[in-house]
Amino acid sequence: xxxxxxxxxxxxxxxxxxxxxxxxxxxxxxxxxxxxxxxxxxxxxxxxxxxxxxxxxxxxxxxxxxxxxxxxxxxxxxxxxxxxxxxxxxxxxxxxxxxxxxxxxxxxxxxxxxxxxxxxxxxxxxxxxxxxxxxxxxxxxxxxxxxxxxxxxxxxxxxxxxxxxxxxxxxxxxxxxxxxxxxxxxxxxxxxxxxxxxxxxxxxxxxxxxxxxxxxxxxxxxxxxxxxxxxxxxxxxxxxxxxxxxxx
Amino acid sequence: xxxxxxxxxxxxxxxxxxxxxxxxxxxxxxxxxxxxxxxxxxxxxxxxxxxxxxxxxxxxxxxxxxxxxxxxxxxxxxxxxxxxxxxxxxxxxxxxxxxxxxxxxxxxxxxxxxxxxxxxxxxxxxxxxxxxxxxxxxxxxxxxxxxxxxxxxxxxxxxxxxxxxxxxxxxxxxxxxxxxxxxxxxxxxxxxxxxxxxxxxxxxxxxxxxxxxxxxxxxxxxxxxxxxxxxxxxxxxxxxxxxxxxxx
Numbered sequence: 001x002x003x004x005x006x007x008x009x010x011x012x013x014x015x016x017x018x019x020x021x022x023x024x025x026x027x028x029x030x031x032x033x034x035x036x037x038x039x040x041x042x043x044x045x046x047x048x049x050x051x052x053x054x055x056x057x058x059x060x061x062x063x064x065x066x067x068x069x070x071x072x073x074x075x076x077x078x079x080x081x082x083x084x085x086x087x088x089x090x091x092x093x094x095x096x097x098x099x100x101x102x103x104x105x106x107x108x109x110x111x112x113x114x115x116x117x118x119x120x121x122x123x124x125x126x127x128x129x130x131x132x133x134x135x136x137x138x139x140x141x142x143x144x145x146x147x148x149x150x151x152x153x154x155x156x157x158x159x160x161x162x163x164x165x166x167x168x169x170x171x172x173x174x175x176x177x178x179x180x181x182x183x184x185x186x187x188x189x190x191x192x193x194x195x196x197x198x199x200x201x202x203x204x205x206x207x208x209x210x211x212x213x214x215x216x217x218x219x220x221x222x223x224x225x226x227x228x229x230x231x232x233x234x235x236x237x238x239x240x241x242x243x244x245x246x247x248x
Numbered sequence: 249x250x251x252x253x254x255x256x257x258x259x260x261x262x263x264x265x266x267x268x269x270x271x272x273x274x275x276x277x278x279x280x281x282x283x284x285x286x287x288x289x290x291x292x293x294x295x296x297x298x299x300x301x302x303x304x305x306x307x308x309x310x311x312x313x314x315x316x317x318x319x320x321x322x323x324x325x326x327x328x329x330x331x332x333x334x335x336x337x338x339x340x341x342x343x344x345x346x347x348x349x350x351x352x353x354x355x356x357x358x359x360x361x362x363x364x365x366x367x368x369x370x371x372x373x374x375x376x377x378x379x380x381x382x383x384x385x386x387x388x389x390x391x392x393x394x395x396x397x398x399x400x401x402x403x404x405x406x407x408x409x410x411x412x413x414x415x416x417x418x419x420x421x422x423x424x425x426x427x428x429x430x431x432x433x434x435x436x437x438x439x440x441x442x443x444x445x446x447x448x449x450x451x452x453x454x455x456x457x458x459x460x461x462x463x464x465x466x467x468x469x470x471x472x473x474x475x476x477x478x479x480x481x482x483x484x485x486x487x488x489x490x491x492x493x494x495x496x
Contacts, residue, residue: 019277029267029280036284037291040430044292182288184492234493238486244432245482 011039011047014081014200021080025111028103031077034160041181042198044237049205052232053197059224060157060177060193061209067155067175070095071125075102078159078199079112083119085203090121092210095157098149099126102162125149135172150174158191159199166190179203183233194226196233259287259295262329262448269328273359276350279325282408289429290446292485297453300480301445307472308405308425308441309457315403315423318343319373323350326407326447327360331367333451338369340458343405346397347374350410373397383420398422406439407447414438427451431481442474444481 018035021027049057064070072086072095079086079099090097099112113124125131125146132144133151145151156169159179163186169176170190179199180188188194195202266283269275297305312318320334320343327334327347338345347360361372373379373394380392381399393399404417407427411434417424418438427447428436436442443450 015281018281022277029270030263032277032280033263033266033284033287036281036286037288038284039281040285040288043285182291184489231493234489238489241432241482241486245479 011042014198015039017200018077018080021076024080024115025108026080026115027076028101028105028108030103031075035077038160038181038198041237044240045181045196045233046236046240047198049197049201050233050236052229052236053195053202054205055224056193056195056226056229057197057202057206058209059222060195061206061213062222063155063175063177063193064089064093064095064157065210065213067093067095067153069153070155070157071149071153072097073100073150073156073158073161074098074112074116075100075160076108076112079115081200082203083115085200085207087116087120089157089203089207089210092207092214096149096153097121097124098146099124100145100150100158102165104144135168159203161187163187163190183230183237188230189227192226193224194230196230256291259290262446263287266325266328269324272328272363273356274328274363275324276353276356278350279323283325286408286429286446289485292488293429293444293481294484294488295446297445297449298481298484300477300484301443301450302453303472304441304443304474304477305445305450305454306457307470308443309454309461310470311403311423311425311441312337312341312343312405313458313461315341315343315401317401318403318405319397319401320345321348321398321404321406321409322346322360322364323348323408324356324360327363329448330451331363333448333455335364335368337405337451337455337458340455340462344397344401345369345372346394347372348393348398348406350413352392383416407451409435411435411438431478431485436478437475440474441472442478444478444484 018027022032070093072090074086074097086097097116099109101109109127113127116124126149131147133147134144150156153174155175157177161178166176166187167190176191177193178187178191179195179202181196182188183196266275270280318341320338322334322345334345345364347357349357357375361375364372374397379395381395382392398404401422403423405425409426414424414435415438424439425441426435426439427443427445427450429444430436431444
């Protein structure tokens with residue numbers, strides 16, 4: 001048990017959720033390591049939703065609400081950390097859900113699909129090999145997407161994604177929204193909208209704002225420069241490093 | 249399989265080594281996540297041995313060469329990433345090798361000892377409960393050390409160590425040398441000499457320098473201020489953040 005008054009209790013609880021996902025066979029071992037990377041960046045970002053993340057979330061919400069065929073791409077880490085939130089968001093923005101893995105594995109895919117269905121998803125794409133289609137020029141299993149999902153989507157939310165794949169989705173003409181705690185990663189730099197925030201924390205905000213926007217029926221986009229917003233995230237890390245270095 | 253042209257192929261290969269160690273029962277799940285945190289810091293440090301790390305390595309080499317009873321403390325991550333290097337170093341500096349785990353587990357200890365022996369270690373301490381001794385005031389299993397190993401050592405190399413344990417070894421009068429990629433961690437801040445570098449990379453340099461020093465028989469210590477050196481490591485991260493932010 002993690003003591004409630006532990007200064008990093010929230011982060012440790014998220015970690016436990018991921019380890020539980022690993023034990024259920026949803027998360028790859030590499031996914032545990034990737035989560036550790038995220039933890040370090042979140043630590044450097046002060047473990048809170050920064051202003052630049054809020055700005056990216058607002059822009060992402062507008063894009064998702066006004067998309068024609070939005071798709072949410074789910075991997076093992078995403079399913080372990082926020083399956084419920086994925087379903088909630090999909091309902092609000094009327095998005096399809098597709099399982100798509102970096103370390104592909106049919107069994108793991110099916111387990112992830114099952115967890116999503118247990119949490120309320122009616123349909124989960126990416127599992128049936130009959131509807132699989134290949135994105136040109138992308139290596140190995142990662143290039144396989146679902147015909148009626150990512151293949152024909154206009155806007156894709158791909159949280160915690162690999163750089164190669166993000167790049168390929170961009171080249172393939174998709175509008176890409178991602179969650180990535182490393183503002184310098186290729187995914188962060190390649191996506192159209194990068195939310196530099198912990199996915200559990202940021203996803204709840206994204207749902208809130210999508211809900212609000214849907215009611216108000218706002219369709220107008222605000223001005224948003226992803227690269228400039230990422231520079232703000234880097235500044236945030238530098239600010240925190242200075243603060244912590246003084247207290248060390 | 250990791251695509252050879254992946255920009256972070258080296259780091260991914262090290263990651264695979266650790267995952268292989270996990271599969272052999274050497275590494276704990278928490279060890280996988282901890283490695284991910286290290287990866288993030290290494291990335292921010294530019295995935296190279298910085299000047300401050302070189303300075304710490306030189307100072308560490310001098311301390312180890314001139315120690316009376318040096319001991320190298322090995323956990324699952326260390327054994328998975330550089331078992332061979334540990335044996336090489338131990339031979340050069342005439343050090344004992346002791347298995348010591350944060351998440352103690354007799355089976356895992358024995359597996360680690362076996363891997364070290366396969367790689368050429370003649371004797372591995374910390375496995376035989378008959379020679380176990382307790383460090384006062386340290387919690388649970390972590391306080392147990394070997395009578396003829398850490399307990400009676402003057403200089404200890406404890407790479408990838410926990411903060412509580414580092415603090416306790418210091419209080420127990422030991423000179424502590426560590427590898428830690430987070431210059432702000434308690435271990436980094438508590439040790440006498442902190443090498444802020446990836447262990448696979450830094451260990452090879454440490455071996456090189458120890459070999460040179462042994463031949464030249466230099467015993468004179470240079471001036472070294474660990475806290476000041478750690479500030480240099482933080483500066484290095486900030487510098488890299490700026491550089492990468494421009495090129496991104």
